[in-house]
Structure formats: structure tokens, C-alpha cells
Amino acid sequence: MEEEKMNLRLDANVQKLEAERLRKGKTKAEDDLDxxxxxxxxxxxxxxxxxxxxxxxxxxxxxxxxxxxxxxxERKFQELQT
Structure with missing residues (x-):
């Protein structure tokens, strides 16, 4: 049971890190687009x-x-010449 809880916490941490990485990537893409x-x-x-x-x-x-x-x-100039 403890091992399962630890695995779930690790999975949750991995998901949080992945979500943060995606947010940073999205922010950079939005900045580049702007x-x-x-x-x-x-x-x-x-x-x-x-x-x-x-x-x-x-x-x-x-x-x-x-x-x-x-x-x-040109016409004005010619008029002045005559």
C-alpha cells in the first residue's frame, strides 16, 4: 500500500512537471507570436x-x-520665356 502511494505521488509530480513545462512552452509560443x-x-x-x-x-x-x-x-516656364 505504501509503495502504491509513493508511485501515485511520483506520477502526480511527473504530471505537475509536465504541465509546467507545457505552460512555459505555451507562454514562449505566445510571446513569439506577439x-x-x-x-x-x-x-x-x-x-x-x-x-x-x-x-x-x-x-x-x-x-x-x-x-x-x-x-x-513646362508650360509655365515656356510662357515666361516668351
């Missing part, structure tokens, strides 16, 4: 700032706007 989410948000923000997240259509529109601005300045 870190990845933060890094992803920073990357997306950097891409938007640098204009890397634009579609082809957005790039075409931006280029057309810049061409229009350049044409306006």
Missing part, C-alpha cells in the same frame, strides 16, 4: 511609407499625376 505580429505591422507600415504596397494601377495613377505636374511647369 513579436511576429509586431514585426509584421512594422514591415507593412514601412512598405506603405516606401510605396512598396501599391498596385500597378496606383503606380500608373501616380506617374500620370507627376507627368501632369511636369507638363504644367
Amino acid at each position: 513579436s511576429l505580429k509586431t514585426d509584421y505591422k512594422k514591415l507593412r507600415r514601412s512598405m506603405r511609407t516606401a510605396g512598396l504596397g501599391k498596385t500597378s494601377e496606383q503606380w500608373r495613377e501616380e506617374i500620370q499625376e507627376e507627368k501632369n505636374k511636369a507638363n504644367i511647369w
